Amino acid sequence: xxxxxxxxxxxxxxxxxxxxxxxxxxxxxxxxxxxxxxxxxxxxxxxxxxxxxxxxxxxxxxxxxxxxxxxxxxxxxxxxxxxxxxxxxxxxxxxxxxxxxxxxxxxxxxxxxxxxxxxxxxxxxxxxxxxxxxxxxxxxxxxxxxxxxxxxxxxxxxxxxxxxxxxxxxxxxxxxxxxxxxxxxxxxxxxxxxxxxxxxxxxxxxxxxxxxxxxxxxxxxxxxxxxxxxxxxxxxxxxx
Numbered sequence: 691x692x693x694x695x696x697x698x699x700x701x702x703x704x705x706x707x708x709x710x711x712x713x714x715x716x717x718x719x720x721x722x723x724x725x726x727x728x729x730x731x732x733x734x735x736x737x738x739x740x741x742x743x744x745x746x747x748x749x750x751x752x753x754x755x756x757x758x759x760x761x762x763x764x765x766x767x768x769x770x771x772x773x774x775x776x777x778x779x780x781x782x783x784x785x786x787x788x789x790x791x792x793x794x795x796x797x798x799x800x801x802x803x804x805x806x807x808x809x810x811x812x813x814x815x816x817x818x819x820x821x822x823x824x825x826x827x828x829x830x831x832x833x834x835x836x837x838x839x840x841x842x843x844x845x846x847x848x849x850x851x852x853x854x855x856x857x858x859x860x861x862x863x864x865x866x867x868x869x870x871x872x873x874x875x876x877x878x879x880x881x882x883x884x885x886x887x888x889x890x891x892x893x894x895x896x897x898x899x900x901x902x903x904x905x906x907x908x909x910x911x912x913x914x915x916x917x918x919x920x921x922x923x924x925x926x927x928x929x930x
Contacts, residue, residue: 693718694810695736699728699751700743700772709741712799717806725749729757732764739806744773744784752787759788759852766835768809768853772797781885782893788852792885808881812857823863827905830860839904854879855898862909862919871916 694717698706701723710719717739722731725748728740740758744751751771758764768790773780776794784792791805813835821832829838835856837849851859857879862870872888880886895917899909908922 694738695720696739696741696806697722697728697731697737698741699723699725699746699754700741701747702743705743705772708799709802713803713806716803723747725751725754728754729761729764732758732767737767739809740767740769741802741806742769742771742789744771744775744780752784752789755784755789756787759850765850766853768813770802770805770809776885778887778889782890785852785854785890785894786897790853794885809853812853823860825863825905825907828863828902828907830856830863832856832860837902839902841904849901851898851901855894855901858894859898859902859919862917865919867918867920869912869916869918874916 696717697720698709699722700706706719706721710721713719720731720735720737722728723746725746742751742755746754751773755769755771758767758769765788769788770791770793771784771789772793772795773784774795781792790809793802793805823830827840829840830836831838835853837851837856837859839847839849841847858875861875861878872891875891876886876888880890895909902908906922907919910918910920912918
């Protein structure tokens with residue numbers, strides 16, 4: 691099997707040279723320097739991962755990440771965001787626009803290596819094991835990293851989720867009717883990222899709720915403890 695293909699999007703030649711020098715034995719790296727080059731490049735050459743600077747000469751990486759995740763052909767490519775801005779609000783914005791991970795400049799190349807390995811491990815985790823869960827109106831397919839909603843009339847529509855959201859939904863559904871604490875979620879979804887806060891988890895839960903709001907299932911808040919994926923009893927008049 692050949693090396694994984696990684697596209698580095700950064701207008702700093704030194705950053706790219708450093709990444710390629712330190713990690714080039716493990717991955718095949720490619721380089722572009724602007725937002726406008728990225729999508730045409732991705733349509734010509736298949737990439738397994740994108741390392742994306744948030745501040746580029748012709749635009750913001752968060753906006754480019756959103757455009758990539760909006761493309762049916764490109765939406766499954768994981769993105770690691772590089773930025774000098776360590777504020778939580780900027781991290782949340784990046785995750786909301788489909789970023790899989792977030793690394794603050796200046797960074798250690800070994801930390802970048804760890805995060806790349808974690809993403810590829812997450813993808814390979816679902817190879818050779820149970821990879822699909824079918825509920826009454828939701829189907830979660832981890833081979834394709836896709837979630838589908840089945841309507842009452844039999845129509846099926848794809849729900850656009852980021853990789854983190856799909857992993858979070860998978861974890862919740864696998865533990866249906868059981869309460870997961872924020873610590874449980876943090877350890878299983880963001881296990882190596884010590885910068886992630888409970889607020890980040892809450893933001894992901896809030897966005898995921900909106901995306902599956904048509905389902906007969908929902909994510910219930912268990913105040914002071916965490917979250918539980920369960921049947922939405924209010925929709926059936928079972929609770930007041």
